[in-house]
Amino acid sequence: MKENILHSIFDVLGNKETALSRSLATILYKDKLILNRFIKKAFPKVSISFNSHLIGESLFYFEKEHGKLGRTDIEIENNFFHLVIETKTRSGKVTASQARKYSKILCASKSKHKFFVFLTEIDDPTTIEQIQSQFPQIYYSKISWASIYALLKKRKNIHVNLVEEAMNSLKWRHEMKIHDIDIWAVVVRRKEETNLEKHHVYRNYKFHTPIFIAKRERDTKRKKVVIYDLYPVLQIHAPHSSFAKKYNQNNGKDYLYELGRKMTLTNPIIKKFSQASAIALSFQDF
Numbered sequence: 001m002k003e004n005i006l007h008s009i010f011d012v013l014g015n016k017e018t019a020l021s022r023s024l025a026t027i028l029y030k031d032k033l034i035l036n037r038f039i040k041k042a043f044p045k046v047s048i049s050f051n052s053h054l055i056g057e058s059l060f061y062f063e064k065e066h067g068k069l070g071r072t073d074i075e076i077e078n079n080f081f082h083l084v085i086e087t088k089t090r091s092g093k094v095t096a097s098q099a100r101k102y103s104k105i106l107c108a109s110k111s112k113h114k115f116f117v118f119l120t121e122i123d124d125p126t127t128i129e130q131i132q133s134q135f136p137q138i139y140y141s142k143i144s145w146a147s148i149y150a151l152l153k154k155r156k157n158i159h160v161n162l163v164e165e166a167m168n169s170l171k172w173r174h175e176m177k178i179h180d181i182d183i184w185a186v187v188v189r190r191k192e193e194t195n196l197e198k199h200h201v202y203r204n205y206k207f208h209t210p211i212f213i214a215k216r217e218r219d220t221k222r223k224k225v226v227i228y229d230l231y232p233v234l235q236i237h238a239p240h241s242s243f244a245k246k247y248n249q250n251n252g253k254d255y256l257y258e259l260g261r262k263m264t265l266t267n268p269i270i271k272k273f274s275q276a277s278a279i280a281l282s283f284q285d286f
Contacts, residue, residue, distance in 0.1 A: 082111035184210035
């Protein structure tokens with residue numbers, strides 16, 4: 001029986017071609033410098049830079065389905081450019097038929113520039129020569145896995161918070177209902193109150209995974225701080241995401257909590273709040 005000895009964290013993905021494409025997709029998603037160098041390596045004559053603004057606006061896909069046109073290995077898309085990467089190993093090559101289908105996907109894209117990279121283990125330029133004249137609006141390139149290895153070796157280190165990545169995978173990819181706070185009771189003032197009431201978003205530099213976010217307010221009749229309104233947390237957006245940038249000013253580092261419809265309690269939650277900052281409450285407290 002063959003033992004699956006790990007030599008890399010990526011080995012858990014298996015030893016098939018898809019494992020390599022997923023590994024590369026992970027690296028390009030997490031490291032702007034590698035992505036920039038990859039594009040410049042593939043298209044040295046094209047002036048393009050993947051800056052921090054484009055990172056926030058970009059969508060990263062792996063194995064995206066396109067109906068009859070097939071399933072691409074890697075796609076990166078924003079308003080400025082749309083990149084398709086098709087990966088092959090051993091003697092595998094991108095066939096002309098497959099390349100035409102993916103080229104049609106790019107032609108339908110609204111991005112300003114369109115790029116198609118053939119990433120193979122063994123060089124085979126014939127396919128590009130066959131289809132390049134048919135799709136003049138697309139930049140084509142071929143690059144080898146040896147070149148990817150060289151790019152990574154030059155980079156040396158990519159720092160990734162695996163704890164946060166694992167937590168995000170459990171919550172969003174696998175949709176597990178994991179929360180560190182039942183109710184996050186917060187103080188909302190001025191512009192943040194408009195964001196909460198009108199746009200259903202809450203901004204905070206701290207990362208939590210609450211079930212509800214609740215607005216603390218002063219009840220003049222009871223002369224106490226109470227909670228009437230609960231907002232279910234639908235999604236948490238990282239500071240650099242395109243959603244967060246709509247509300248974060250001057251490169252702010254706040255997380256954006258996207259909220260559902262407000263639920264108003266018939267009887268308010270009354271608790272002695274000893275501080276003005278956000279505080280965690282448990283359902284067991286009531």
